[in-house]
Amino acid sequence: MVFIGVLFINLLFAAAQDSGYCDASSKSCDLNVDEHKLIFYDVNPPEGFNLRRDVYMRFAIMLAEAQKHGKRKDWQLVLPPWYHLYHWKISRKPTPWGSFFDLNSLKSYAPVTEMYEVMSRTPKLTIDRLYVLQNFEDAFEGGYFKEKWEISKDDCYYEGFWGYNNITVKEKICVKFQGKISKLWELVQLHPKDKKIMFSHGEIPLHDSYGTKSFWDCRWSMKFNNKLIQIASKYMADNLSCDTTKCSTYLSVHWRRQDFIYGRKDYVPSIEGTAKQIDKAIINNNLKINKIFIATDALKSEIEKLEEQLKILNYKPFLYIPTRKDIELHGDGGIAIIEQIICSRSSYFIGTHESTFTFRIQEEREILGFGSETTFNRLCPDKGKCDKPSKWTIVH
Numbered sequence: 001m002v003f004i005g006v007l008f009i010n011l012l013f014a015a016a017q018d019s020g021y022c023d024a025s026s027k028s029c030d031l032n033v034d035e036h037k038l039i040f041y042d043v044n045p046p047e048g049f050n051l052r053r054d055v056y057m058r059f060a061i062m063l064a065e066a067q068k069h070g071k072r073k074d075w076q077l078v079l080p081p082w083y084h085l086y087h088w089k090i091s092r093k094p095t096p097w098g099s100f101f102d103l104n105s106l107k108s109y110a111p112v113t114e115m116y117e118v119m120s121r122t123p124k125l126t127i128d129r130l131y132v133l134q135n136f137e138d139a140f141e142g143g144y145f146k147e148k149w150e151i152s153k154d155d156c157y158y159e160g161f162w163g164y165n166n167i168t169v170k171e172k173i174c175v176k177f178q179g180k181i182s183k184l185w186e187l188v189q190l191h192p193k194d195k196k197i198m199f200s201h202g203e204i205p206l207h208d209s210y211g212t213k214s215f216w217d218c219r220w221s222m223k224f225n226n227k228l229i230q231i232a233s234k235y236m237a238d239n240l241s242c243d244t245t246k247c248s249t250y251l252s253v254h255w256r257r258q259d260f261i262y263g264r265k266d267y268v269p270s271i272e273g274t275a276k277q278i279d280k281a282i283i284n285n286n287l288k289i290n291k292i293f294i295a296t297d298a299l300k301s302e303i304e305k306l307e308e309q310l311k312i313l314n315y316k317p318f319l320y321i322p323t324r325k326d327i328e329l330h331g332d333g334g335i336a337i338i339e340q341i342i343c344s345r346s347s348y349f350i351g352t353h354e355s356t357f358t359f360r361i362q363e364e365r366e367i368l369g370f371g372s373e374t375t376f377n378r379l380c381p382d383k384g385k386c387d388k389p390s391k392w393t394i395v396h
């Protein structure tokens with residue numbers, strides 16, 4: 001009888017924990033208990049800001065789709081802070097998503113929460129299971145691509161937690177994985193009692209379906225932070241004679257340089273070639289425009305040369321040159337977004353082949369409703385083959 005009583009009390013206690021009740025007067029009370037179950041993820045360190053935005057979409061869609069079908073209602077996605085990105089020259093503390101995006105808008109699509117919100121509720125964060133995702137050596141084993149995963153005996157490691165040194169993991173599991181992101185639910189299912197799980201190398205799982213309505217609903221929700229929109233709008237009003245979101249007064253170019261001029265020599269033009277192609281686009285499309293906005297990661301000396309070339313052709317080049325204070329306030333990420341906003345609102349856009357920075361601008365223009373002939377244009381190499389960019393048009 002005593003035994004059954006104890007068992008009963010234990011059961012009650014377990015039930016109380018599960019249902020999230022927590023007596024505030026009790027010292028042993030674990031504040032985490034009543035919270036949502038959490039999915040954390042991280043991305044391979046060298047990946048840039050714009051690829052990371054796409055990885056976010058995969059996870060956000062995974063949760064939103066499950067919940068749309070009445071499943072996994074108790075899970076939330078934790079937004080990994082922006083920290084130590086390779087391309088960012090200015091090092092900053094872990095930066096929340098709200099600095100770049102409109103968090104309420106993100107939340108209107110998917111159940112997301114910021115890392116600092118999680119940390120503020122938890123004295124010490126313990127993740128139940130960390131799945132370190134890895135690629136299979138041969139994605140086409142047996143001659144074809146098959147979706148699969150397999151717990152791996154190879155060693156794997158994860159370094160990070162965005163600079164937080166007060167996060168621990170109970171168990172780390174190395175998993176070879178290939179396929180769609182919704183297959184990650186199979187891993188979640190391995191330990192159904194887990195309340196906090198994490199996936200590193202979140203770039204490995206693929207979109208369930210690219211370019212579908214869910215994709216665009218999610219993409220639409222990734223509105224930029226209002227502060228950044230206002231800076232871009234003011235710049236456009238002051239310099240580019242436009243005070244709306246669909247301008248007819250300037251052409252824009254994303255002129256990706258840096259690693260692209262070494263790594264992708266066959267895809268990008270010379271400085272002179274760039275100016276010529278801008279001129280050709282204006283003439284061929286009969287655009288009555290002389291203002292050119294240039295978004296770029298080029299060196300100052302390259303920018304000066306391009307400006308010179310454009311001026312010879314009677315154009316007025318514009319660049320968003322942040323002050324030191326702007327960079328401190330908004331970071332490299334914020335500055336890049338301001339440039340992306342200005343490109344997304346131009347009459348005509350020319351991007352860089354296979355740059356994710358360019359892809360994000362093209363998506364933004366689809367959302368704003370520009371004709372795709374004004375959006376899916378690229379800079380070509382001076383000589384040789386130049387395929388048209390793929391068109392990823394919006395689905396309503």
Ligand SMILES: Nc1nc2c(ncn2[C@@H]2O[C@H](COP(=O)(O)OP(=O)(O)OP(=O)(O)O)[C@@H](O)[C@H]2O)c(=O)[nH]1
Pocket residue numbers: 047048049050051052087088254255256295296297332333335336339354355356357358
């Ligand atoms: N301000 C500014 N920064 C840029 C521009 N182009 C590239 N960058 C910087 O370079 C980084 C690399 O580009 P991303 O597109 O984000 O990185 P990625 O995901 O590796 O993409 P790729 O362009 O495909 O290399 C960006 O995050 C920016 O920090 C630009 O036109 N303006």
Ligand SMILES: *[C@@H]1O[C@H](CO)[C@@H](O)[C@H](O)[C@H]1NC(C)=O
Pocket residue numbers: 119122123124163164165166
């Ligand atoms: C955990 O670490 C972060 C970042 O280092 C810090 O801001 C936070 O106060 C820490 N939390 C606790 C409870 O120590």
Ligand SMILES: *[C@@H]1O[C@H](CO)[C@@H](O)[C@H](O)[C@H]1NC(C)=O
Pocket residue numbers: 234235236238239318319320321
């Ligand atoms: C454009 O506008 C901003 C203010 O919005 C200003 O600081 C900048 O100097 C202007 N001129 C050019 C050529 O960019």
